[in-house]
Amino acid sequence: MAGAFAFKGCQKIRGAQIRVLLEAKDFFLFDCDGVIWHGENEITGAAKVVNALIRRGKNVVFVTNNSTRPRENYVNKFTRLGFTDVMLDQIFSSSYCSALYLRDVVKVRGQVFVIGCEGLRRELLEAGIPCVEEADDPDATIYNCDLTPDVKAVLVGHDDKLTFLKLAKATCYLRDPECLFLATDNDPWHPLSGGRILPGSGSLTAALEVASGRKATVIGKPSRFMFECISSQFSGVDPAQCLMVGDRLETDMLFGSNCGLDTMLTLTGVSQIEEAQEYRSSDLSTNHSYVPDYVVDTIADFLPAFEEIEEQNDD
């Protein structure tokens, strides 16, 4: 591909350029929110693009830092929004990968204290990892509550039911240096409709890092671990054949860079092309890892490329 794009880095591509790229790559990694959907609304054309890639025999996987739902729910959501060909094993969420990390990498023995949504706990339980059961006692405080003796890991994800007590308990568990400290992801915030924003797992993790004086191991993007999960599930994944498509420079593009993948920013989500250009012109070379190789307005821009390919094939 290098020949086709002499000035790599932040190249806005269209038409024939997209066609060449789609033909060159075997393996497509998509972020979800801001890339293929916004909450409960498909980004127009995204389902057609994903279905077409799958039908053409391309490998397609979804890598999402969203830890709030188990993968089964994702399958339903994909179907509901018209992504009819997506199967369970194509979904790599930070909750699923956290479960894999706890079970297969650190082989945790003991219970996990979860700051997170029910979906995260379900993903852990399905992997056979016991989670601390929290009694819903409104009178409990950190002064009088029970602490579970065999907690061997604290895992922080997005938690819209966060309370001070949960934070305080997690801080107490982390006093034991043998208790692992993991975060599903480090996303600082998420956009909501109407201009509101939602604190992300990165925000809750920061609170716990300060209170405990420790640093969390991050499972989700931009950490390489999700790519390791993909590589161990799909044999023969060649980074040179992959394209990572996302909407957030600090997670998706950095993840791609960290894993040696070509990256594409789509402008339907959080990051703007101007931010990418700023990173590109930065003197700080570490900032260059945030720069996408390619930029599209929306992944619906892939559609004309498919049509061109159809026409060529018809010729």
Added chain:
Amino acid sequence: MAGAFAFKGCQKIRGAQIRVLLEAKDFFLFDCDGVIWHGENEITGAAKVVNALIRRGKNVVFVTNNSTRPRENYVNKFTRLGFTDVMLDQIFSSSYCSALYLRDVVKVRGQVFVIGCEGLRRELLEAGIPCVEEADDPDATIYNCDLTPDVKAVLVGHDDKLTFLKLAKATCYLRDPECLFLATDNDPWHPLSGGRILPGSGSLTAALEVASGRKATVIGKPSRFMFECISSQFSGVDPAQCLMVGDRLETDMLFGSNCGLDTMLTLTGVSQIEEAQEYRSSDLSTNHSYVPDYVVDTIADFLPAFEEIEEQNDD
């Protein structure tokens, strides 16, 4: 004093050395928790020391990052624990100083959204600063809740009733660049009895800093602002005549250094002398600001010095 202590920095002092120091200083600033009491228990001898200093005509003030109670409650607590001569105007808490900052420095016009305890809100209301009233609606979420239009500051203190919704609301308010972002203090955690620890305001502030992408202005120690409050209330305060006594290197000793005060670490609280010595031998010169000038095991070590002074006066 310099002549008396050739090797300044972390000098463990006793007996006559303490007497010389007490005679040389006019103005004593004490941190509270870990210095004069532990929670509801006086540190043995502390009340005698404080009462004796006050009766000898020394200026004594209390500078605490604890933002959970209004100053009236402190007066009661002082009396209850035997500090019978302490008056309201000797108490400088981070909640009181936050109210002064909002009223007199930034002259906030509009409401303040408070993450903190009732005591912090009371201190603001007494200074005439309106705080957002939070309805206790268990069904409210960041998706459906009302946001108050004229919030001009977010103030974060210790909040044992923190919820995700409070954090999310604060994050939304901070999207307005004209909305100030303040923290009563930056303490990362606090020790509890039985080996448990409590996340401090610094932990909650970190969560909000990450979610908002902004940095909070810190009112409490180690920021100089509390000393400015003291100086404007007591005329003619000379830093050279002050001694700051505290138990935490990163707040109390740094505060003293920042304000040009001599500092004394007492070993009845959070920090150990070994940590102070490590800072002293650090190559990083900024670390030297954490090093106390003097160290005592407990401020009860002041008592023999008073007796010596009595004896001298009797001679």
